[in-house]
Amino acid sequence: MVIGPDDVNTVYRTVAGRVGSPAMSNDLAYLSATEALARFRDRSLSPVELTEALIARAAEVEPTVNALCVTYYEQALEQSRAAEKRYLGQGDEPRPLEGICVGIKDEMPIAGQTCSMGSLRYKDEVPSYTDPVGQRLIDAGAILHARTTAPEFSCAGFTHSRLWGVTRNPWNPEFGVGGSSGGTGASLASGTSTLATGSDIGGSIRIPAAWNGVVGFKPPYGRVPQSSPFNLDHYCHTGPLARTVSDCALFENLIAGPHPYDPVALAPKLELPLTFGEGIEGMKIALCVTPGDWPVDDDVATNTREAAAALVDAGAIVEEIELGPNWGPANIARLTLIHFGAIFGAWIANELAHRDLMTPYAIDMAERSLDAIGASSFYDGLVGEGELHHELGDLHQRYELLVFPTCASRGLIAGDDYVDHGLEIGGEMQPWYMTACMTPPFNICSRSPVMAVPSGFADNGVPTGVQLVARAYDDVTAFRAAAALERTKPWASRRPMVGASA
């Protein structure tokens, strides 16, 4: 499918202004984990009621959104009843996430759950082992009620697959949800999970956080344990997505810390505070709207500046800075593809023997990345990465935080795989759709924690997001800035209209 700029404009006109006000009927489905846990504890709400509300909401919105590829509702309700008992003092004490429904991206192995990775070849795969993060969620009392959709092998910045079809944006179903944790972002935005997992090797937590208007955290590499061998890939991160900053911190605290299966996982564990009341008075923040020659949509630029202005309102000192051509999309794409060629692309290339079962975009990613490393070397990639590290290191000597758009465009067309064509951003044609995603610089600079939070909406109704990039391993500062933005420019009360008229 090829959709040109004219069609995109048509879509804008059709769906603009579909941003709604709070829909009272689905308040429970949008309850934060933090609030829900408090209400479970004071017995003003039962986990069964909350799980039922999520299931009811899914019945309403899933025909449009399609964020959940496999659901385990019966088990979830059973677990909710067991959780209810704990809160009622029967049996063991409630655990930290007791009774909270957490969507699991359909690439994370959980023993006994389907893990298709969005691939026809693995559609019936049921692993016998559980990912370290999945295990920590289970041990914390979470209910893994659904698998969230991801593109095949999580290799795209959008979410559709031959196996599961198209996942659509709850704010405007003509647009996609970003990827690869697209089902996770859309499930949170549409109120069908209270928390949900993501992973990020090129932006896969942050892109869906942006385009679905929710919160995602890319921790510093090594903070959250991962399954092998991708734990050894310094671009790769497992991390939390949520609707509020406090929920994201609560979630991160439950999944972070050293783990026997992951030698990279950092010790000791960093524990985040759950509230960030101290504010950001005097915090020195750099703003970069168009790094290098990166083309950025006007609406995105406006909303990024508004987010920066909100940080000023919260007491921060924000200065706009320039980042040189190294930070432009051509160099970032080159470095990212070289890196992918050695590990991620090489892994996907192992599947090329079964290309008849693959999506064109997965084949394209394998081929692009193998071409990139073939024309260069992994070492050459590291040399290029070093230049970016150096510039960011210098910048972070002067500023505690960098504000950067998350995505450059107003979304991608739902279902388009952008294999033979690029897209238009801010009036310029771009050769590769990944230029819409301004996230890989922080897979390259992977030790920097990045909070991706909403910055507003484009005129097509699709949310826009900003990345709050803190110094290496300084997770707390990213959360403090995110919390300040959440207070001054709140997003949680705005909900998509999808399903509201059903």
Next chain:
Amino acid sequence: VTDLAYLSATEALARFRDRSLSPVELTQALIDRATAVEPTVNALCFTFYESALEQARAAEDRYMGRGEAPRPLEGICVGIKDEVPIAGQPCTMGSLLHRDDVADVTDPMAERILAAGGIAHARTTTPEFSTAGFTHTRLWGVTRNPWNPEFGVGGSSGGTGASLASGTSTLATGSDIGGSIRTPAAWNGVVGFKAPYGRVPQLPPFNMDHYCHNGPLARTIADCALFQNVIAGPHPGDAAAIAPRYELPPAFEGIAGMRIALCVQPDDWPVDDDVAAAIREAAATLVACGATVEEVAMPGFGPARTMAIADAHYGSIVGPSMAAAMEHRDQLCAYTIAVYEESAGVTATQMYDGLIGETALHAALERIHATYDVLLWPTCSSRGLIAGDDYVGYGLDIGGVTVPHYYWSCMTIPFNICSRNPVLVVPAGFASNGVPVGMQIVGRRYDDVTPFRVGAALEEARPWLDHPERRPLQDV
């Protein structure tokens, strides 16, 4: 007279502070010692004695209360491996191609040494591009073992190890991408520490190579810890440097009740009898200190397998890093070309397969550490390499077995693969040819202090280099 040259940094700093010794006296003692031993050892390729003495006089002033307060390494001479750039100083990397290079950047480890008042009095030899487990080059000739000059000093931080053993530096720097801190620590009978990857900052692009580590070599455990504390911690120039900084304590608790695993011969790794005997004796000493030592088997950790995994990694990074130099093969050492050609057969996507192999080793080591606080391993499997031999095209005999590659002498690569584990190398005794035997003490991931506790216990029970009888080249 040579006693001063062997003074530990810890003691020297105490004596500087109580003014019973001047940094000028110590620097002069090292220079005098170098005059005596360097014709044999050849560990120092550049010396900066005049500026060192000048700095020593400035340090003396500080200790005398003139000017600013003394800094943590004020007046201590630190040998700097000739691959660590210091802006304005030569940095040849042992290569004819770079014989006249003057660095325009300063390595973050060196920057910290200088900022702490360390005196970079000399550059220590390294094989070309630090690519070998021995130390000789067309540019600087052969560095010889102070304990037996017929043998080499290991590599690649060979000049560093030999300078410490022969008393021409008080501390000296190393780096380790396959054993380059640990191999010279072993064969020169000194202490070396390969910290967890990311603990000590490095320059790009090798800071991003998780096999690669900057680190300290010293003669005592306390000196090694002092040195490590100066150089460790996050740095704006190294995106991989871990925060927060990890601080080793100034003294180490005993090891009573500690559970220690011993693996003298991992899988089918041929190990010389003298090496095996020395390691077992060191382990027995630790038992006498109150630890429990149990022998463990480590299948999968044999040389053929671990080196195949490492080759995929080196082929992706080290090999291509030398591509430009290969335009000038007539200027290069034969072993450099051999390393490049060995790596040239590695395909881009082999890195992924290598990671799969690494994962199995990580899991196996973690199973050992689930039960044991540390693991003891030999550092080198042989009694040394012949000084000046480049072993291109042939291997050597280890414990009666002819091995295909001299790398099989270096039992260090498994902990470049398991790179988040701290490894302290300590002297364990001597082989019958007089060459020292070293032992690796492998801690749990990111648990730096425990190997130091074990090393300190061993040092207390069986000290090394502490007396003229336990030092090399005493008759020169």
